[in-house]
Amino acid sequence: MEEFNGGFKVVFKSDYSFEEADLIFLDYAYLKSDDHKYKEALNFLPKLSLLTALVDHNGINDILRETKVEHLFGLSGANSFSDIRDFILTFFNQQLWTADTFCKSPQKVSEKLFMSSEGVMESIQELLAGHDFSECFEGVEDYLVQILNESIQNAIFNAPVDDLGSHMFKRMNKKTVIHMIPGKEPVAKVLSDSKKFVISIKDFYGSITRNDIYDYLPLGEIREKEGGAGVGMYLVFKFSHKFVINVVPRKFTEMIIVIDKDKRFKWYSSKEKSFHLFMPS
Secondary structure, eight states: OEEOTTSOEEOOOTTOOTTTOSSEEEEHHHHTSSOGGGGGGGGGGGGEEEEEOOOOHHHHHHHHHHHOOSEEEEOSSTTHHHHHHHHHHHHHHTOOOOHHHHOSSOSEEEEEEOOBSTTHHHHHHHHHTTOOOTTSOTTHHHHHHHHHHHHHHIIIIISOBOTTSOBSSTTSOTTSOOBOOTTOOOEEEEEEOSSEEEEEEEESSOOOOHHHHHHHHHHOOOBGGGBSHHHHHHHHHHHOSEEEEEEETTTEEEEEEEEEOOSSHHHHHTSOOEEEEEOOO
16 A cells, blocks of 8 residues: 555555456556456546556557547656656546646746737747757757647637537638637647746637547548648647646647657657546546
């Protein structure tokens, strides 16, 4: 038995059934074993967290496409088990992860409200100005620009819906200038410290669905009739180490992206990848 801050106690016991457990952690490799009892865990997705040592992006996507698990922890990094600890506390307190969860004492914070689709790239440069890239390999700033651009374009063109839930701008050409409804403008934030960058992009519609996420995220297909959200989400996850999606339907969607600072691309590309979806059933 191990006790965590907040009064929660975690018991590691092998003879609990998946139905009896309040929270399940399972190595993905067990789903591939000959013991079919482990596959029963997929019947309890809201309380299932899969663990994997894979760092290959396509391999991680295959897991998400196959299982549609809401929480996938990479286990090859120094922060893996502290992330699990924080998740346990979050889960039982019914809280969402925020950008502050990953960057509690930022050295630099920048924030931007997007009132229209004009000047997005200029605003991205403003968001990144003043952040320290000295501990990063050359080229990481390009990744951050692409993550921000894809996420902001998604929040501007794909997220807005009318009172009936119909998308207002999703089929429009991205060169079209559109203006956000006052009070519904998406917000982008960049936090950084000596070890990482954390990006948050939040829209105030909460229109994304589970099917959107598990269709677009692993495949990255372009679907002209539905807009380019799939490619955007695919690329965001491809360039990130941790990808968190918070959804409160009809209220907001927040995407949080964590990228560790590394001086060599080899270190960056060999880091664990984690995915988390917080969305009420």
